[in-house]
Amino acid sequence: MEFFYASLLCLFVSFVFLLLHLLFYKTKPRSGSLPPGKTGWPVLGESLEFLPTGWKGHPEKFIFDRMAKYSSQIFRTHLLGEPAAVLCGSAGNKFLFSNENKLVQAWWPSSVDKIFPNVNPTSSKEEAIKMRKMLPQFMKPEALHRYVGIMDHIARRHFADGWENKEEVVVFPLAKNYTFWLAMRLFVSVEDPAMVEKFAAPFNLLAAGLISIPIDLPGTPFNKGIKASAYIRKELGEIIKQRKADLAEGKASPTQDILSHMLLTANEDGKFMHELDIANKILGLLIGGHDTASSACTFIVKYLAELPEVYDAVYREQVEIAKTKAPGEMLNWEDLQKMKYSWNVACEVLRLAPPLQGAFREAIADFSFNGFSVPKGWKLYWSANSTHKNAEFFPEPQKFDPSRFEGSGPAPYTFVPFGGGPRMCPGKEYARLEILVFMHHLVNKFKWEKIIPDEKIVVDPMPIPAKGLPIRLYPRTA
Template sequence: MDFFVALLCVFILSLSLSLHLLFYKQKSGVPLPAGSSGWPMAGESLQFLATGWKGQPEKFIFDRIAKYSSNVFRTHLFGSPTVVLCGPACNKFLFSNENKLVQAWWPSAVDRVFPSSTQTSSKQEAIILRKMLPDFLKPEALQRYIGTMDSIAQRHFATDWENKGQVIVYHLTKRYTFWLACRLFVSVDDPDHVAKFADPFKLLIPGILSVPIDLPGTPLNKAVKASNFIRKELAAIIRQRKVDLAEGKASPTQDILSHMLLTSGPNGKFLNELDVADKILGLLIGGHDTASSACASIVKYLAELPDVYEGVYNEQVEIAKSKAPGELLDWDDIQKMRYSWNVACEVMRLAPPVQGAFREALTDFMYNGFSIPKGWKIYWSANSTHKNHEYFPNPEKFDPSRFEGFGPAPYTFTPFGGGPRMCPGKEYARLEILVFMHHLVRRFKWEKVNPHEKIVVNPLPQPENGLPIRLFSRHQSSTSDQGVAFVHHRAPQL
């Protein structure tokens, strides 16, 4: 009996969606984009996710562009009718109309995992946070933290990489970027304290992108519990920081936490403790997940491309030679890492840490002769340009020279989004990635344990098996031209 009731519900929902599409077309007189609604309720979500799981996230996009002969097509993703916009013209239109025709949209689980103490939505919280961050994340403000990044990177490699015959890269890049985020956002530097945060953080993203069922044992339920635990820990840190600031034991510029406590919001009021905890929690996630994906992908491509590795190595050695013993990296050193950053950009073109993002239509509007109804979701895809031969000739070839001179055409290279919602942490990410590359190539060469391991998307790009590699320590005399010696440590079994 239950089966037939469920079947009837699915039929009614499917019929309702079909009638909605037909009615809307008749009402507006303007066609919706061509496309398919897929299966009842599920839509085409499984096909969308499966191409990423197989390491070909662009396939979902390009198959439909070919089928519908348009850079605009209709689908149904994560419970909502969705229009996919592809190409630089679409990107420019979408990015330029932020908070005019469209607004950011996230799955409903986001508000469950990150409840706001002010009862505002995640969209409103994001707007407030973006207005508070620019002063801290602009290049001139970040310059003072490069030495701290360098120190943490040295400790990270000494602790987690040195004297190891074999490591799993993705685990370590996540540890590196999370350590940096904890230190620079809330001045938590003790490894035990960082580890206390790290374990529950692993539960957050899977919970957000899971089936939205909050029952004991489900990913969403685990994520909600992890979020509550982290927010309580952050609240304790915030209370102590307020005392330390009042007593002069903490600096107003030492991290983002101090910046938030001493900066008033758009209404002229200062944030309360729980409100600050909400925002720091979001920043800790955004500050390390995407960068750790990029760093792991860099390790993969440098293992596969010895000529590219040597180019990065030579650049970083020249920078190291210009430093006095024990002297930390500074802003001028970062500016010299041009080839290394071109390599990182080419990695992010082939494996963009942010594959795309959703928007929601604020009103009915037309684009390219098609009608986009109010409330529909809109998805833009980085791969629609990154992997398109029209904008990047021979797109599967790894070629850092694409980023020399003026670089790619506008709105074709979008690993950090664009327009008003350009990632505010872009410069922060550039610094942590380049500092990572500086120490990585000067200390090691390496080889992949599985030469055929690929990058999959789940939900961020990541090596299919975490990227186990064999390490070879690299030693070079700084006072002679004796060349480079490699010492291979025996690799233990994983």
């Protein structure tokens, strides 16, 4: 009997507690509620649902399923071991991009610091902020004007070595070679193909390690990434030492590239950067300067193979520019400004297959969005696909239509392949130049067809054809 009364008392107390809990949340102002959603499994959260959608080639599925179920503006989840809110649509993009360093700041896992160790007691995030302040002067119009001729020179060598006199090629590795070669030449003045090749394989291991599960055991991608990073930093250290000597002897120019600038520029305290920190910053630039553009170039080849009418229009534009050039004459800035249709095509490729699928931020203060509260410390994620593949912003979103970018183009905060706000990719214009130079040489030299018509696309974290996009080449006759 005592057990019965004790059980009844426990049941009554539980009922009262539950009733008070429900009343509290029912009467709590909506602005104080967390966003709708779920946190998934303990520790893992919804990461095992988030990542596989990309591996299957449809990263937008995770986003759109939850937008339909919870809210088209914001929902709650748990990713990479962290509670997170996903802000969607143009309003979400505008909010995040407009509140950079006010309510939100850049965030990535602490495991990144193992791959990019700093001499100074600062995080990779803080060092990246410093780097972003330094970059704009290398992306000024006058600097970009100089880059066009260099890009054209590298592109000619690239196509001569990797494409010409070949019946079949695999596009993605070639595109990576092209963009990496450009980055090495423009950032550290390394142009020798053998030297570039020496860095290429370790860079691939490093990039894979950055996006892997951070388990530092022999043989894991993360461990290989750490080792590759150490190897590249050692090799860059030799380049840095040689550059120091060349600058001292007047054999190198203080303005020839980013490396020279880093060596000769002091911070606010009058101190110069340590060689290891310079190597880390160059590492980050080389990754950012070639990985995303190589994906874009690959998908341009894919879509031009699938859409002959688009290929023909690009070719007509590019052949007219080629006709104005004397034999051996390099492309210049004015030539690239004439490539309007080609850039519209590239933008439509970036809409459908954005190399940057999205990015994380961290809330540095409590804030409200669309009537829901997001606590300080929560991670925030924006997805390019929440607008790029949304019929509200792009009618018939799966249709390839370069005319979307004519005139004033898409509405603000809807086309975001380079991010936005203070954290918009500072290399956006640099990427435009290298993509257009690639397109110019590609269509003037070849027609092509896909060898695997229905090749699967994998997104991990960038979209990549599963087999690298093998194609059959048909050289154009002069």
